[in-house]
Amino acid sequence: MTEKLHPIVEKAGREFADGKLERREFLRLAVLLGVAAPAAYGMAGLAAPAMAQGMPKKGGIVRIGMRVQDISNPHTYSWIESANSGRQVLDYLTVTGIDNVTRPSLVQKWEATPDLKTWTLHLRRDVTWRKGRKFTADDAIWNLKRVLDDKTGSSVVGLFKGFILTEFDDGQKDAKGNPRKSVRLWDANAVQKVDDFTVKLNGQSANLSIPESLFHYPLLILSPEDGGKFGVGSDGTGAFELVEHEVGKRSVFTARKDGYWGGGPYIDRFEIIDLGDDAAAQVSALVSKQVDMIYQGAISTLPTIEKLTHIQVNSVDTGYTAVARTHPIKPFDDKRVRQALRYATDNEAVLKGALRGLGKPGEHHHVAPVHPEYADIGYLKRDVAKAKALLAEAGYPNGVDVTIDARPQPDWELLAVQIMVEQWKEAGIRTKINVMPSAQYWENWTKVPFGFTTWAHRPLGTMILGLAYRTGAAWNEANWSNAEFDKLLTEAEGYLDVEKRRAVMAKLERIMLDEGPVVVPVWRAVFNFSDKKIKGYKIHPSIYIDAKDVWIDA
Amino acid sequence: MLRYSAKQLLNMALTLFAVSFLVFALNELSPGDVARKVLGPYASQSQVDYLTVQMGLDRPVLVRYAEYMGKALAGDFGDSVVFRQPVSALMFDRLGNTLLLAAISFAVIVPLSIVLGVLAGMRERGWFDRAVSVFSSMCASIPEFAMGVFLLGIFVVWLGWLPGTSPLRSDTGWSLWMQFVLPVLVVTFYDAGYLIAMVRSSMVEVMRQPYIRTALLKGMSFHGVVRRHALRNALITPFTVILLQLNYLVSGLVVVETLFAYPGFGRLMLEAALTKDIAVIEAGTLIAVSVTMLTQLFGDLGYMALDPRIRV
Amino acid sequence: MTEISHDLAASRLASASLVGAEAADAGPLGKVYSVVTRSPLATVGATILLTWCLLALLAPWVAPYPPNQIDVALVADPHPSAQHWLGVDHLGRDILSRLIWGARTVLTVAPIAVLGAVMLGIFLGLLSGYRGGMIDVVIMRVGDTLLAFPKIILYLIIIAKFGASAFNIIAVITLSSAPIIARIVRGVTLDIKNRDYVAAARMRGESAFFIMFVEILPNARGPLIVDFFLRLGYTTIAIGVLGFLGVGLPPPDPDWGGMVKEAYGMIFVWPHMTIIPSLAISSLVIGANFLATGLREAALDG
Numbered sequence A: 001m002t003e004k005l006h007p008i009v010e011k012a013g014r015e016f017a018d019g020k021l022e023r024r025e026f027l028r029l030a031v032l033l034g035v036a037a038p039a040a041y042g043m044a045g046l047a048a049p050a051m052a053q054g055m056p057k058k059g060g061i062v063r064i065g066m067r068v069q070d071i072s073n074p075h076t077y078s079w080i081e082s083a084n085s086g087r088q089v090l091d092y093l094t095v096t097g098i099d100n101v102t103r104p105s106l107v108q109k110w111e112a113t114p115d116l117k118t119w120t121l122h123l124r125r126d127v128t129w130r131k132g133r134k135f136t137a138d139d140a141i142w143n144l145k146r147v148l149d150d151k152t153g154s155s156v157v158g159l160f161k162g163f164i165l166t167e168f169d170d171g172q173k174d175a176k177g178n179p180r181k182s183v184r185l186w187d188a189n190a191v192q193k194v195d196d197f198t199v200k201l202n203g204q205s206a207n208l209s210i211p212e213s214l215f216h217y218p219l220l221i222l223s224p225e226d227g228g229k230f231g232v233g234s235d236g237t238g239a240f241e242l243v244e245h246e247v248g249k250r251s252v253f254t255a256r257k258d259g260y261w262g263g264g265p266y267i268d269r270f271e272i273i274d275l276g277d278d279a280a281a282q283v284s285a286l287v288s289k290q291v292d293m294i295y296q297g298a299i300s301t302l303p304t305i306e307k308l309t310h311i312q313v314n315s316v317d318t319g320y321t322a323v324a325r326t327h328p329i330k331p332f333d334d335k336r337v338r339q340a341l342r343y344a345t346d347n348e349a350v351l352k353g354a355l356r357g358l359g360k361p362g363e364h365h366h367v368a369p370v371h372p373e374y375a376d377i378g379y380l381k382r383d384v385a386k387a388k389a390l391l392a393e394a395g396y397p398n399g400v401d402v403t404i405d406a407r408p409q410p411d412w413e414l415l416a417v418q419i420m421v422e423q424w425k426e427a428g429i430r431t432k433i434n435v436m437p438s439a440q441y442w443e444n445w446t447k448v449p450f451g452f453t454t455w456a457h458r459p460l461g462t463m464i465l466g467l468a469y470r471t472g473a474a475w476n477e478a479n480w481s482n483a484e485f486d487k488l489l490t491e492a493e494g495y496l497d498v499e500k501r502r503a504v505m506a507k508l509e510r511i512m513l514d515e516g517p518v519v520v521p522v523w524r525a526v527f528n529f530s531d532k533k534i535k536g537y538k539i540h541p542s543i544y545i546d547a548k549d550v551w552i553d554a
Numbered sequence B: 001m002l003r004y005s006a007k008q009l010l011n012m013a014l015t016l017f018a019v020s021f022l023v024f025a026l027n028e029l030s031p032g033d034v035a036r037k038v039l040g041p042y043a044s045q046s047q048v049d050y051l052t053v054q055m056g057l058d059r060p061v062l063v064r065y066a067e068y069m070g071k072a073l074a075g076d077f078g079d080s081v082v083f084r085q086p087v088s089a090l091m092f093d094r095l096g097n098t099l100l101l102a103a104i105s106f107a108v109i110v111p112l113s114i115v116l117g118v119l120a121g122m123r124e125r126g127w128f129d130r131a132v133s134v135f136s137s138m139c140a141s142i143p144e145f146a147m148g149v150f151l152l153g154i155f156v157v158w159l160g161w162l163p164g165t166s167p168l169r170s171d172t173g174w175s176l177w178m179q180f181v182l183p184v185l186v187v188t189f190y191d192a193g194y195l196i197a198m199v200r201s202s203m204v205e206v207m208r209q210p211y212i213r214t215a216l217l218k219g220m221s222f223h224g225v226v227r228r229h230a231l232r233n234a235l236i237t238p239f240t241v242i243l244l245q246l247n248y249l250v251s252g253l254v255v256v257e258t259l260f261a262y263p264g265f266g267r268l269m270l271e272a273a274l275t276k277d278i279a280v281i282e283a284g285t286l287i288a289v290s291v292t293m294l295t296q297l298f299g300d301l302g303y304m305a306l307d308p309r310i311r312v
Numbered sequence C: 001m002t003e004i005s006h007d008l009a010a011s012r013l014a015s016a017s018l019v020g021a022e023a024a025d026a027g028p029l030g031k032v033y034s035v036v037t038r039s040p041l042a043t044v045g046a047t048i049l050l051t052w053c054l055l056a057l058l059a060p061w062v063a064p065y066p067p068n069q070i071d072v073a074l075v076a077d078p079h080p081s082a083q084h085w086l087g088v089d090h091l092g093r094d095i096l097s098r099l100i101w102g103a104r105t106v107l108t109v110a111p112i113a114v115l116g117a118v119m120l121g122i123f124l125g126l127l128s129g130y131r132g133g134m135i136d137v138v139i140m141r142v143g144d145t146l147l148a149f150p151k152i153i154l155y156l157i158i159i160a161k162f163g164a165s166a167f168n169i170i171a172v173i174t175l176s177s178a179p180i181i182a183r184i185v186r187g188v189t190l191d192i193k194n195r196d197y198v199a200a201a202r203m204r205g206e207s208a209f210f211i212m213f214v215e216i217l218p219n220a221r222g223p224l225i226v227d228f229f230l231r232l233g234y235t236t237i238a239i240g241v242l243g244f245l246g247v248g249l250p251p252p253d254p255d256w257g258g259m260v261k262e263a264y265g266m267i268f269v270w271p272h273m274t275i276i277p278s279l280a281i282s283s284l285v286i287g288a289n290f291l292a293t294g295l296r297e298a299a300l301d302g
Helices: A007-017 A023-032 A037-043 A080-086 A137-148 A156-160 A279-287 A299-305 A335-344 A347-355 A384-393 A411-426 A438-444 A461-468 A483-494 A498-515 B002-028 B034-039 B045-054 B061-073 B087-122 B127-141 B144-158 B176-207 B210-217 B222-234 B236-251 B254-259 B265-275 B278-306 C003-018 C028-038 C040-057 C072-076 C095-131 C133-148 C151-162 C166-192 C196-204 C208-244 C256-266 C272-301
Strands: A061-065 A094-096 A102-104 A107-112 A118-123 A165-173 A179-185 A191-195 A198-202 A240-246 A250-255 A269-273 A311-326 A359-361 A400-406 A429-435 A450-455 A522-531
Touching: A007 A023, A023 A037, A023 A102, A061 A279, A102 A107, A118 A137, A137 A156, A137 A179, A137 A191, A137 A198, A279 A299, A279 B144, A279 B254, A279 C256, A299 A311, A299 A411, A299 C256, A311 A335, A311 A359, A311 A411, A335 A384, A335 A411, A335 A429, A335 A498, A347 A359, A347 A411, A347 A522, A347 C072, A400 A411, A400 A438, A411 A429, A411 A450, A438 B265, A461 A483, A461 A498, A483 A498, B002 B061, B002 B278, B002 C133, B002 C151, B061 B278, B087 B127, B087 B176, B087 B222, B087 B236, B087 B265, B087 B278, B127 B176, B127 C272, B144 B176, B144 B254, B144 C208, B144 C256, B144 C272, B176 B222, B176 B236, B176 B254, B210 B222, B222 B236, B236 B265, B236 B278, B254 B265, B265 B278, B265 C151, B278 C133, B278 C151, C028 C040, C028 C272, C040 C095, C040 C272, C095 C133, C095 C166, C095 C208, C095 C256, C095 C272, C133 C166, C151 C166, C151 C208, C166 C208, C196 C208, C208 C256, C208 C272, C256 C272
Parallel strands: A061 A269, A400 A429, A400 A450
Antiparallel strands: A094 A102, A107 A118, A118 A198, A165 A179, A191 A198, A240 A250, A250 A269, A311 A450, A311 A522, A359 A522
């Protein structure tokens, strides 16, 4: 290491040496602050994960069963499935791997100033677009500015708000007649071109996770010549070319003929077949070898898949969950009722019944064991008598009657709800289940008084608490407000030192356990299925699929 | 007959108009969600507002309905919010697939039902009649999903003879016609079970008519009577019923299409309903209603042609 | 879900063969009873239906377990056993108990939906046929418009819009079936309203209500009873299909179609979870169809 380390890395290195910092968090921190991943693994005293299983073989076709969606506007993707189509042709600036460590992609190296306000991105110089042009800083800047423009409608905006984006009153009124807030770059020079292969992000405040944010799935780097649109024949820096795309039916990608800058691809052709949402159709297609992989497995098909000798189940623990969350209205306005709900739940049984044991039991607060700052504050044991007592104390000696809203997909959610409802019944919480189609649920998810809502995996515990439980946050679906919680959360967000953060996190978790608005039954593993002949594939916690890494060994 | 057709076509246009407004109004009771649907649950409200204005969704329902109808009459049915494609392109592709499945099934179901139905009804309560009756009731009583899952278990998992899904591509290791076998089989079992019963009842009724008895008493051979007198009359009632099957075969295949991942019209409509993809629901409903009404019209016309006693 | 075409045609057949063939002596129930005992087909059908009705009625006493009682440990070996005669499902719930309690759901929702359709249809059909004129035109036009919707599409639109609940399912089935019943009743009414005894009743100064319901309606009961049982069968399938498509009755209370839906991904390893509720649906449909066929045959025999 001849280069100078970021001061935070140096400090973290000392803490790590003193045993105060976990390897995983040190690794993540070092890499985010510009240490190359292999070097960071070395500093952490770990062997870099071996990526290859034997020598890759060339040739062949891989078919995956996944929804074939509209993919014409990459910057506004709101589904992982569309991003999984786009990413075969288009690259990201960075890539977060299955080990949660972010690595270079089109950005070869990055540096942050000590105050974390300015980030310098050094682009690769050896990347060409398939149509022959060289990839330069202008391409990167065009894409960054486009996703950060409010009018584009990209969810990337949320990640850069406060950093280089600032909110302002745009003079328009929203539907309710209130002044509407839009966002814009806080400074004309916020995204700055230094030279043809260097871009600077000049922020107004510190941000640690810029490299991770650059891998947010809609931030695919398009050729400016395509004007933000994507489709058959679109230019890209990626490993494949899209040659056929029929929404609802299939997509076909062929390997780039002039070679790919990043290693691979090994297969000649990658196809996506749309099998609909029906889980059993996916099994049928695997059984008759019409597809080699299924994008995401359904729990109801797992017993069958386990019997198929040519198929393997890929799974990884995540911070994915779904929470039974309440609004502060009767009967849930009393924290004792919310506690009763938690005491009445048997998380082990939910995990076993709804996920066939794939994952970990939840702990009724929203910080997962996979999060770096997770604090183990113990496991809440089911106690029906206590739940009944709490209900009686709250003035409901005969129990309560409530309705929970849930959606039918993915199927484990409805299973979990059914299991919990049976458990709650024993404590006198009689619950009706109201199932609505997913689309309808997402129109109402913040409005229903009692609902079961999916929460995706996010790398940091503070991120999820800030999104979902801070007073007034846009996704605070529980309308929950606790001044002490907010104060502690802000404190936690201010610590780079993970041990300090963990200490505060323990307090936050206890508050959630005591009076929080949610039941968190499980941390689920995500899983999918692939033919054993497919090598080089490892499931990503967000189920991102890169066909360039896989090969076939029959 | 010409006047009748003209009147019916006019009726049809009026009904279509009513249906289109009904569906539009039903789906517009809660507007403002379309932009949210396009951008997904994680977009900010200001982004949603931009798109709402951009798509013109902030205008009154009636204005949008008028605009929609204007465009629809010119053949433009708008864009699907979910698929983000012109509805017409999407619809005709899926409809084509469904028609193909329907045509093959029809070609199997109709001859099968007529032959079995006539043979059974010819000798009412004979052993063959009893066997066919029980068989057809059984078939018509097993829901398509149960039959489909059952056949999947046997032919795909256990025997491995047939492909489990029918994405209609011949390059996935199974020929196209193999992909049709299971869907057609499921549709046939369910629908033929019903049609056989219809043909049989009609045949039974005809065979009870006095003129058949008279012909038999006059010493004509049984088969001669059946061929020359009974057959034609016995097929008049089922004729309309048979035509009406086209309805089911166009709109009712949703279960089979879901089960076998068949990219057809029914599945498209199911997904559109679940995602409230208004443009697709609207166009699909209009198509389905037109098919229903056209088959009814043809049914009536054919009925008149077959049975000169009837004047509609 | 072929009822759109099926029931239309079935009704035509039912009315074609039954009007006038009706003996006017015994009450309708007595008539049904005597037919059922004479026709073997009807006997079998009635027995199946009655068995399910009894089981449904006695569910709290005959079901061996609470229908929603979950025992995840049982999933290790869900096959039929001495404790669980028909095995358990993927959450360890006793399938026999769920079938029996599920019979309650099916035998409530389907008959109520069909009865609702029959009542609405009778009312509209009588009104339309007896009054004629504009009322007739309006009722028939609206009915035709509803009939023009393929049923499955009508179901999907309405249930996706208003949500899947027992009430909505009943409402949508009632709405979509009533026009056909109205047609049957209207046909009979047109046929009968000019007969002497109706004219006599009018002369006596009976109210239109009395004439419609007391003088005319009884003539339609033959086709209506046959139609009722046929429709009961198809409605059972329709409810199953809705459950299968994921827009049926909400869990956890057992619904046969929903039971199939929940378990059919596992048919390749645990076929009993799918096949048993499928058989239950089929048996009910067969029962209803046999009874309808038997009644029709008996009526044809005079």
